[in-house]
Amino acid sequence: MATTLNRQDHQPVYVLHTYPFKETSLVAELFSRDFGRMAVLAKGARRPRSAMRGMLQAFQPLQATWSGKSELKNLHGMEWGEGLLLLQGEALMCGFYLNELLLRLLPREDGHEALFTYYSQTLRNLAHQAAPLASTLRRFELKLLQELGYALPLEQDVAGQEIAPDQSYYYLPEQGAVAGRSAAQTNGVQLSGATLLDMLSDDYSNPQTQQQSKQLMRLLLAHYLGDKPLHTRQLLMDLQAL
Structure with a gap:
């Protein structure tokens, strides 16, 4: 449910594209079921021990939690969805x-x-x-x-x-x-x-x-x-x- 920070929890998404942001972060373009195309900032996602480092993958059903009022939201967490896919x-x-x-x-x-x-x-x-x-x-x-x-x-x-x-x-x-x-x-x-x-x-x-x-x-x-x-x-x- 949205809060005053427009927080959205466990939203079904797919990753469309990612690109580096500063030294340790990533910007991810997501396709969300309820909100369409979203841009989120995954802080520290390029660090070796980041929990989200291996999850920001294309074609996999995911659930994302983010917040923010600007066009670039802050990504707080990712979880695997059901039915992981392998495209070759x-x-x-x-x-x-x-x-x-x-x-x-x-x-x-x-x-x-x-x-x-x-x-x-x-x-x-x-x-x-x-x-x-x-x-x-x-x-x-x-x-x-x-x-x-x-x-x-x-x-x-x-x-x-x-x-x-x-x-x-x-x-x-x-x-x-x-x-x-x-x-x-x-x-x-x-x-x-x-x-x-x-x-x-x-x-x-x-x-x-x-x-x-x-x-x-x-x-x-x-x-x-x-x-x-x-x-x-x-x-x-x-x-x-x-």
């Missing part, structure tokens, strides 16, 4: 990609409980290879944009007509699917209606859907991220064009 190889790189997306797109101190739950499940899917990695990324990218309030109409085109599976469309950021336009007339991505309907029904089994959904999400994320590219996106492209 390409799945590990995918996890870092998810974290970079959250760091870049999530506003500070804006809770997204449903997204937190979905992120947690996505990490488990990555750890256990529960689905093809590329499909796992597409699902999370779509969920992230939807949770942040960016409309992605998949069922109707910009004219309000139902998407036809055999129709070709160009998808435009912040607008949607446009039928019957040439590549020279738009900066969108060309795809089939079947791809949009597959994404709507969360079905990425079709190779065409896999390829076109990747192109669509690249376009949309680039639009919302701006000029600064994602470091992990390039690494994933170098690996297997995920």
Whole structure:
């Protein structure tokens, strides 16, 4: 419960990123279930005997206690949550990609409980290879944009007509699917209606859907991220064009 110092106890969190602060401390960017993205100062966390030194790890369910009224809170303690995870190889790189997306797109101190739950499940899917990695990324990218309030109409085109599976469309950021336009007339991505309907029904089994959904999400994320590219996106492209 919050106190006059805005203390929050045992809040479910994940570590998105850490960086050194002064000689012995760390600043940790956390994804909190109830408070969204938080920045906390872990004093003395770089000291060899620090209790938090080995706990500020990405992808692990944790519980954090912090206080403070400024944007940078004081971290008082960490505890392990349930179900420790091990991400390896390409799945590990995918996890870092998810974290970079959250760091870049999530506003500070804006809770997204449903997204937190979905992120947690996505990490488990990555750890256990529960689905093809590329499909796992597409699902999370779509969920992230939807949770942040960016409309992605998949069922109707910009004219309000139902998407036809055999129709070709160009998808435009912040607008949607446009039928019957040439590549020279738009900066969108060309795809089939079947791809949009597959994404709507969360079905990425079709190779065409896999390829076109990747192109669509690249376009949309680039639009919302701006000029600064994602470091992990390039690494994933170098690996297997995920």
